[in-house]
Amino acid sequence: MVILDLMRLMATLADGAAGQVIVTSAADRELAEKWCTRSGNTVVDASLDASGAGTLTVRRGRPLDPLLVLGPDRMPGARLWMYTNFHCNLACDYCCVASSPQTPRRELGTDRIARLARAAADWGVHELFLTGGEPFLLPDIGTIVRSCATLLPTTVLTNGMVFRGRGLRELKSIPRDNVALQISLDSATPELHDSHRGQGSWAKAVAGIRLALGLGFRVRVAATVAAPVPGELNAFHQYLDELGIARDDQVVRPVAYEGLASEGMVITRESLVPEVTVTADGVYWHPVAATDEDALVTDRIEPLAPALDEISRAFAEQWARRASAAQLFPCA
């Protein structure tokens, strides 16, 4: 009797855990679903043959509300990432989108970014992130950031190494309100950072952080660290404290097995809470997989709203199916 099987199964499961029961007919399945509804448990998957017999996967308890678990700022569609370009003055050996000086630019374009920002604001996006490549290689990056920041809080990701000449003029032209700079720095001393990003890059990044702070920008520092040795992260945070970076603006993230990385966390669409990402090639599930065909949601960039709708819908389905499996990958 399927109800007895379900009760025995539930007695072994912690709240939120899932297990399977066999159903022998469509009527059995219907009874199982009624019991789950009545008892506050959730059928999350059904593998059935034409007669209705097969296996049901049932999770103990009601589905978790992603809004409560993730918070409103991490819900799909709360953030929109835009890859302004893909070329970069560096060729970091773990770059998740394989950027380098030789990488084709694939720019989104100033006008299109402005339209996308407007569409995002209209849809209900809370926050914009501009990344690359190195956005400050673009001659009109100041204009791009201004068009975004007038609508929504905007973060620009940069290696902080090109704040001179035209890059410095563009930086100075950016409003301080509603804008944060996220500068990459992997360690408290040059060795680790330079081993991935190139000789002398640590010193230039630190100089960029100091310059941006001096100009009055809110600066967030993000480290990409594969396997920190004991004490490494502590030393890193202490160093950032000394630089004047607020603790909430000190981000440490793992290496993703994407792009140029030869090792790192294996990322799949099913394992990630989406952060909608637009590149010149299309709309992707997450910025860490912005060149991964498996993460491409649509190659149609505009209008943006259908892609935002589709990703929200797909995530809701995914959450219902595998809520416990979806993870945040904190790029920012």
Added chain:
Amino acid sequence: MREPLIVGAVAYTPNVVPIWEGIRDYFKDSGESDTAMDFVLYSNYGRLVTSLIAGHIDVAWNTNLAYVRTVMQTDGHCLALAQRDTDVGFTTVFVARSGSGLTGPVSIAGKRLALGSADSAHAAILPLHYLARAGVPASDMQVLRFDTDIGKHGDTGRSELDAIESVLAGEADVAAIGSSTWEAMGRDELMLDTLEEVWRTDGYCHCMFTALDTLPAKRYTPWVDKLLAMDWDNPEHRRILELEGLRRWVSPHLDGYKPLFAAVEEQGVDPRW
């Protein structure tokens, strides 16, 4: 700072840990040091009661049988502190296959009666007590016992499901199960074509927070007051209340244990393990 009150409970499901972590957090979040608590989990109610009497814990979350045994072992030197609303008016339900034609206690005479674990008050001890009071002594039935969760006092529900399986398999005519199990199965709403209710006992009480009478009132009173203040309409409280199976905590209803005291005496149930 005052030492936290230590509450003991039995781990009968994986959810016991989140339940008690949630309850502990509820007392911790209040920020009142005189209600702070921690918990200790035991594998069976025998060990829980022994630990309470030995002074290893301040309060035991007892089943009705564990409460009665605590009273018997301490010669009444214990305190009932609080219970769930669902512990009041608990009943035992006698179920048979649909269309059995059985109705009322007398119809069970001469039949094969499936009982749960011998230390389950609701699925073994009280069914025989109520049937005897209704004129059907155990000697008038063929009693089949399913002692599949001994030590847990029937909390797992496993032995009751085994008893029901035996009815469905035609190996028994009637099974005695707790009203909470019958409700959890979906009773006549979902079991209409499978099982039917033959008879139901009067209400009695189930679980009870129990302390020794040597525990000072100033130690337990703030804790009990705070416990009774848990609010179903507060989503954080409700998650814990749902997992533990209640809507609100209530003050003790001691009359509800009289049938079990009587049953334990009639059946010679050992006051110890």
